[in-house]
Amino acid sequence: MIVWGIYAILTLSLNVVIGFAGLLSxxxxxxxxxxxxxxxxxxxxxxxxxxxxxxxxxIVPGIVGLLLAMPFMRLRLRGIxxxxxxxxxxxxxxxxxxxxxxxxxxSLGMSAIPPPVIFGYEFFEPVTAGTYRGSGEVGLLRYSxxxxxxxxxxxxxxxxxxxxTGQ
Numbered sequence: 695m696i697v698w699g700i701y702a703i704l705t706l707s708l709n710v711v712i713g714f715a716g717l718l719s720x721x722x723x724x725x726x727x728x729x730x731x732x733x734x735x736x737x738x739x740x741x742x743x744x745x746x747x748x749x750x751x752x753i754v755p756g757i758v759g760l761l762l763a764m765p766f767m768r769l770r771l772r773g774i775x776x777x778x779x780x781x782x783x784x785x786x787x788x789x790x791x792x793x794x795x796x797x798x799x800x801s802l803g804m805s806a807i808p809p810p811v812i813f814g815y816e817f818f819e820p821v822t823a824g825t826y827r828g829s830g831e832v833g834l835l836r837y838s839x840x841x842x843x844x845x846x847x848x849x850x851x852x853x854x855x856x857x858x859t860g861q
Contacts, residue, residue, distance in 0.1 A: 721780035724787035744810040
């Protein structure tokens, strides 16, 4: 449920940039990753409380976005050119996140992040591995279906824990 809320916030932010402002920005995931890694590093390595890490997660991408926007505004990038520049930034961020194993954990990610604690209440959502695996398979199948026009049967996934069968 928490992950769905995060994805809803990401969707709304993309709607603001593309829908209301009319700018083609393909680097949204890079800022999401910057905020996520900044808060995770603050909580794991520096043992910062959750609310401080929450503020750090907003400040770090904001500063990077400001530094990135200055040359983009100077060049007056619009349309496809802004899209390509932000896509390039997103790809660079992805490569840094994936290859800087000492800081980000590389492909394995960071696993020792403590759960959020706000005023003594610990937010913890136990999730089984099958939930992520099953939803990832459905998302992957859906994406390949949209991209390739394939007809895909996903009934074999109905037995996965955490997936609604719709029956």
